[in-house]
Amino acid sequence: MQGKLLYAQSGGVTAVINTTAAAVIETARAARVPLLAARAGILGALREELVDTRRLGRAGLAALRHTPGSAFGTCRYKLRDLTAGRAEYERLIAVFRAHDIRCLLYNGGNDSADTAQKISAAAHALGHPVRVIGVPKTVDNDLVLTDNCPGFGSVAKYVALSILEAGLDVESMHETSTRVFVMEVMGRHAGWIAAAAGLAARDAGDPPHLILFPEIPFDQAGFLARVREVVERRGFCVVVASEGVRDGDGRFLAEAGSEDAFGHRQLGGVAPVLAGLVKERLGYKCHWAVPDYLQRSARHVASAVDAEQAWAVGQAAVEYALAGRDAIMPVIRRRSDAPYRWTIEEAPLARIANREKKLPRRYISRDGYGITAAARRYLAPLIRGEAYPPYGRDGLPSYLRAALEPLPKKLPPYAA
Numbered sequence: 373m374q375g376k377l378l379y380a381q382s383g384g385v386t387a388v389i390n391t392t393a394a395a396v397i398e399t400a401r402a403a404r405v406p407l408l409a410a411r412a413g414i415l416g417a418l419r420e421e422l423v424d425t426r427r428l429g430r431a432g433l434a435a436l437r438h439t440p441g442s443a444f445g446t447c448r449y450k451l452r453d454l455t456a457g458r459a460e461y462e463r464l465i466a467v468f469r470a471h472d473i474r475c476l477l478y479n480g481g482n483d484s485a486d487t488a489q490k491i492s493a494a495a496h497a498l499g500h501p502v503r504v505i506g507v508p509k510t511v512d513n514d515l516v517l518t519d520n521c522p523g524f525g526s527v528a529k530y531v532a533l534s535i536l537e538a539g540l541d542v543e544s545m546h547e548t549s550t551r552v553f554v555m556e557v558m559g560r561h562a563g564w565i566a567a568a569a570g571l572a573a574r575d576a577g578d579p580p581h582l583i584l585f586p587e588i589p590f591d592q593a594g595f596l597a598r599v600r601e602v603v604e605r606r607g608f609c610v611v612v613a614s615e616g617v618r619d620g621d622g623r624f625l626a627e628a629g630s631e632d633a634f635g636h637r638q639l640g641g642v643a644p645v646l647a648g649l650v651k652e653r654l655g656y657k658c659h660w661a662v663p664d665y666l667q668r669s670a671r672h673v674a675s676a677v678d679a680e681q682a683w684a685v686g687q688a689a690v691e692y693a694l695a696g697r698d699a700i701m702p703v704i705r706r707r708s709d710a711p712y713r714w715t716i717e718e719a720p721l722a723r724i725a726n727r728e729k730k731l732p733r734r735y736i737s738r739d740g741y742g743i744t745a746a747a748r749r750y751l752a753p754l755i756r757g758e759a760y761p762p763y764g765r766d767g768l769p770s771y772l773r774a775a776l777e778p779l780p781k782k783l784p785p786y787a788a
Contacts, residue, residue, distance in 0.1 A: 378471075379397075380479065383510070389682070391682040408423065409422065411778070412444075465500045524568075527667045529675045531667055535569045552599060570748075581611065582742075584646075590620070599654060643662050674760075688702035701718070710749075
């Protein structure tokens with residue numbers, strides 16, 4: 373193709389988003405197509421903060437594949453529609469023209485799909501068509517039209533592993549110490565990550581004993597009764613709660629009162645709320661934990677399946693761009709559970725943006741506190757295999773900290 377590709381990362385990071393970045397870079401190099409990357413997502417494009425990925429050497433590219441975080445920086449920034457935000461789109465087109473950018477690869481989740489769709493439509497409306505390929509990524513696993521999302525398998529593995537190990541800890545100490553342990557996991561509106569914790573329960577009675585999903589309204593009396601019953605029967609109780617747990621009126625249990633750039637309510641922590649409730653009403657000693665960023669950055673226990681899929685969508689995104697495709701996203705299509713087989717297909721951004729895939733009710737047990745066999749069949753393949761990073765002599769992983777010099781700017785500074 374003529375011109376250059378531009379790659380940008382958006383939204384929250386995952387353990388394997390840079391695996392996708394490495395795939396994009398390597399595939400573009402193999403096709404001998406110049407690939408630029410924007411710093412801090414779409415903000416870097418607006419500010420003309422671009423780097424030439426050809427300056428990343430072979431060793432750096434290899435290290436990028438297993439480095440967590442966002443190598444080029446990411447952002448949460450909402451583009452308005454063309455009518456309200458015309459100046460932003462005109463600026464983007466000016467940057468694209470100045471650097472001969474013919475295609476944008478935007479790596480993100482729901483909000484990023486919306487951004488990609490808007491840029492594609494605006495570029496055509498403004499007379500400078502720029503192909504836009506959305507590249508899937510989100511730990512929340514809530515993108516529609518894809519079986520699962522790159523990034524989810526690794527956070528699922530981390531959460532299941534963490535609750536398995538914490539459960540053994542609490543079981544060891546419960547007679548004279550902690551009786552109830554609560555771990556809060558990500559998932560504002562969809563309970564996929566919370567459900568993944570259920571994989572730790574290999575046998576009946578294993579932790580987690582209770583899982584609280586955003587899809588099931590929180591019943592305080594029922595919750596406390598269930599905790600008491602588990603403690604009386606097992607001696608201890610391990611609870612996993614999604615950050616997005618709501619009461620019967622739809623209110624978050626831990627709403628902090630502020631909003632992010634996309635209007636999402638900021639949550640203040642459901643684990644301490646539940647722990648306080650248990651201690652006050654039941655009198656049990658209760659500990660809580662919030663893995664927060666740890667769960668999405670834990671590259672040291674990444675799922676091999678997740679890393680493979682993250683690479684595959686990055687490779688496909690470049691191939692779609694070179695084939696002249698526009699306003700689409702490579703998605704994962706599951707062919708079978710056992711043996712686990714999947715392929716990459718394309719889906720239109722218009723059918724993905726601003727939609728959300730919730731955890732199906734058939735994946736939640738009848739009592740609302742666990743997962744079903746169907747959920748296990750879906751989840752289990754996604755955490756299989758280990759994609760360990762190489763370790764240095766200091767006993768820590770050898771991660772990349774790329775510091776590529778930005779390209780010279782050709783336009784006046786961006787005024788937001």
